[in-house]
Amino acid sequence: MFSQLGDKLQDIFKDLRRHGSISETNVSDAMRQVRLALLEADVDYQVAKNFVARIKEKA
Numbered sequence: 001m002f003s004q005l006g007d008k009l010q011d012i013f014k015d016l017r018r019h020g021s022i023s024e025t026n027v028s029d030a031m032r033q034v035r036l037a038l039l040e041a042d043v044d045y046q047v048a049k050n051f052v053a054r055i056k057e058k059a
Contacts (some may be wrong), residue, residue, distance in 0.1 A: 033050050
């Protein structure tokens with residue numbers, strides 16, 4: 001389970017790095033994918049939601 005989550009997160013961030021510059025749209029899309037990956041790994045919904053919100057604040 002954790003290796004699949006790690007693989008998905010790596011893919012998400014590789015895709016984000018491919019863009020020349022990071023825009024708000026790119027970050028929002030990446031965070032949506034992160035939230036879905038966490039939920040697929042059976043992370044509690046509220047935990048995933050709070051995690052993504054904290055990252056968006058700092059981005």
